[in-house]
Amino acid sequence: MTNYFKLFLTFLVASVVLLACTKGDLPVDEDGLLITQRAECAVTNFELLGSDLQTVRSKAPTIDTTAQTVNVEVFFGTDLKNVYPQFSLSSDCKLEPKVPGKMDLSDLANPKVFTVVSGNRAVRKPYTLIIKYQP
Amino acid sequence: MRLKLQVHKFSLLLLSVVTLMIACQEKEYMIPNPVSQLSNDAIKRSLGPNIVGFLPMEFAYAMALPRTQGKLVSAQVEASIAGATGTFLEHRSFYTNGAGFDVPVVVGSPSVNKGNLTSVTFNVDTNAATLRYYYVVPEEARGKAVSFTFSGTSSDGKTVSYKMGPYNISKMDIKRTLAVTNNTNAYISIEDMAVYNATNAATNASKIDLVYLYRAAPAAFTHALVSPAAGAQYLPGVTLPADINRSTKLRKVFGVPDFNLVRSFGSYTSSTASGNYIDDLDFQEIDLSSSPNFAVGMRAESGVWAETADGKYRAFIFVNTVNNNGSAVISMLRYVLK
Numbered sequence: 001m002t003n004y005f006k007l008f009l010t011f012l013v014a015s016v017v018l019l020a021c022t023k024g025d026l027p028v029d030e031d032g033l034l035i036t037q038r039a040e041c042a043v044t045n046f047e048l049l050g051s052d053l054q055t056v057r058s059k060a061p062t063i064d065t066t067a068q069t070v071n072v073e074v075f076f077g078t079d080l081k082n083v084y085p086q087f088s089l090s091s092d093c094k095l096e097p098k099v100p101g102k103m104d105l106s107d108l109a110n111p112k113v114f115t116v117v118s119g120n121r122a123v124r125k126p127y128t129l130i131i132k133y134q135p
Numbered sequence: 136m137r138l139k140l141q142v143h144k145f146s147l148l149l150l151s152v153v154t155l156m157i158a159c160q161e162k163e164y165m166i167p168n169p170v171s172q173l174s175n176d177a178i179k180r181s182l183g184p185n186i187v188g189f190l191p192m193e194f195a196y197a198m199a200l201p202r203t204q205g206k207l208v209s210a211q212v213e214a215s216i217a218g219a220t221g222t223f224l225e226h227r228s229f230y231t232n233g234a235g236f237d238v239p240v241v242v243g244s245p246s247v248n249k250g251n252l253t254s255v256t257f258n259v260d261t262n263a264a265t266l267r268y269y270y271v272v273p274e275e276a277r278g279k280a281v282s283f284t285f286s287g288t289s290s291d292g293k294t295v296s297y298k299m300g301p302y303n304i305s306k307m308d309i310k311r312t313l314a315v316t317n318n319t320n321a322y323i324s325i326e327d328m329a330v331y332n333a334t335n336a337a338t339n340a341s342k343i344d345l346v347y348l349y350r351a352a353p354a355a356f357t358h359a360l361v362s363p364a365a366g367a368q369y370l371p372g373v374t375l376p377a378d379i380n381r382s383t384k385l386r387k388v389f390g391v392p393d394f395n396l397v398r399s400f401g402s403y404t405s406s407t408a409s410g411n412y413i414d415d416l417d418f419q420e421i422d423l424s425s426s427p428n429f430a431v432g433m434r435a436e437s438g439v440w441a442e443t444a445d446g447k448y449r450a451f452i453f454v455n456t457v458n459n460n461g462s463a464v465i466s467m468l469r470y471v472l473k
Binding site for chain 1: 353355356359369386387388389390425426427429430431432437
């Protein structure tokens, strides 16, 4: 009976140690984010909020994953100096540069470029954010 | 070895018994000592910032003594800064009936204001009363702190007192339900907290900060608050009276329902407004330096933070209602910066 108990205890301890080691082995990047095996790298959705935290888009954004562009049309009178962009990305991806919250996107002649980095950090795709006013 | 094991078992048993005894010991309820002398208490009933000349600060002051020791003779409140006209201490004590309504019972003669003191003399034989105190914030208290000392006297010569405060008095001003209409009463002055038509605007040109417009097209335009100095595309078809040219910075917001601005409309049902207030600190901390001088697409329950061109005032303008015939009702909180 005692032997069975000892055997069970040993098995339990070994399992805990093994599990703990598996998690600890995954690498983490400079932002503390997990580096995974995923190579997918794309913008999947985009939202743009005004200073009142309401959408300023006049219609759904057009995301071209081949041309790597995000086209957004905003309402007449939108204050693009004070907007909050929100990117949705493929699983495990991250964005560079980081979106700090409120941004100035008013320079329509020089669209901002955001780079999507895949989960395995091996693929990098720059996306151009093209904004225009509703005609 | 066997003896050692027995000692160990005994210790464990003893520890368990002691633990059980402690755990099972009930704390007996102590009957509180009844009040044996004149005593008092006070609460502040009103919420939100204390604004000069607006809703009074409201308190409830309760006094009681055992029946055997006498009755209440008088109650008074001393404010550190004398209240404005309308300040009073209720001469009626309230109780809440079964239906939840406050029912007044007259216990004294109407209150008398003398300098900083407001007092009520009881004229009925009562040994307990709760009186309400309404302090109308005077102009001289603006930006200062006010405290109150409530006191009560009983027929046995005893006096009790209760200090409340200090309470900061806001530097804000408030103006509610200003009607604006497209092309007519369309000129808004933050300094005057008023709306003018074109003729009156021309005579107050240096004070006009915003123009109200309604345009059905483009679809995103609708109701707008625009600075006179904004681009022509934001003032379509508008010919401004001479010398109206100020540029006011504006930040559109939604979901900032200050209860004081909202509650002028009884039908407003949003629970988010209840207990939400804009205070001096909001005006002190907001940075409008990068904000534009126009706000289009305004709708009911939206608002704008504004800063006048001379940097003298900041304001929050709340849109209470809009009507697509080209009119709206707005309310305003204004803060003097310098």
